[in-house]
Amino acid sequence: MSSLPIDNNIRRLRFEHGEMTQQGLAEQVGVTRQTINAIELGKYSPSLDVAFRIAAAFGVRLEDVFQHDGSAQDSRSSPR
Amino acid sequence: MSFREKSAWVSFACLLLFTLGVFHSQHVHTHDAQGNDLITPLHLALAIFVGFIVLQVVLHVIIAVQSPKDARTPKDERERFIELRAARIGFYAVVVGELIAMGAYHAHGRINTMMWSVLFAILVAWLIKLGSEIVFYRRG
Helix, strand or coil, X not given: CXXXXXXXXXXXHHHHCCCCCHHHHHHHHCCCHHHHHHHHCXXXXXXXXXXXXXXXXXXXXHHHHEEECHHHCCHHHCCX | CCHHHHHHHHHHHHHHHHHHHHHHHXXXXXXXXXXXXXXXXXXXXXXXXXXXHHHHHHHHHHHHHHCHHHHHCCCCHHHHHHHHHHHHHHHHHHHHHHHHHHHHHHHHCCHHHHHHHHHHHHHHHHHHHHHHHHHHHXXX
């Protein structure tokens, strides 16, 4: 279950890229497998740099990988 | 379990042993029947410190051999973030510990008590930092 207001399609994109493993994606992006797993499960929000590298690894745009879930924002982070 | 998490477990276990060893060494009889020093508490503490370093190195070599690729990979941003969060918690622990050590000095007026309190605070804060790292790694 995602605990951050950012959804992602990494699992689906890995499936569409020939069941790419988390380790394979991690090596392409330059992070550990555990970090890819944490991002995929929504437990960790990557930096823009890593987010762009994940998108590049799949050959898609950033917004095809990550979507911001505005409804999950709490009151502290809502725009004033 | 990643290399970094194993490393945090190893460091935590070694430091816990070191902490217990150093404080226990102050109660060990270090005199022979004639009252001559066999080994001073300071030398015993230094021996425990050397043992701590050797144990850390040996255990880290063992876990690095088990996952050499993981061990060679530099820390990524999530691992650095976990380390920073844990260090922040450790910092608060050391500040509280030092304040308690100062209080102990005012209460007892013995510099020896303060020295041991400060050392204890540093070691406990370090344990809290490593424990926090383990918790953050476990959470994902």
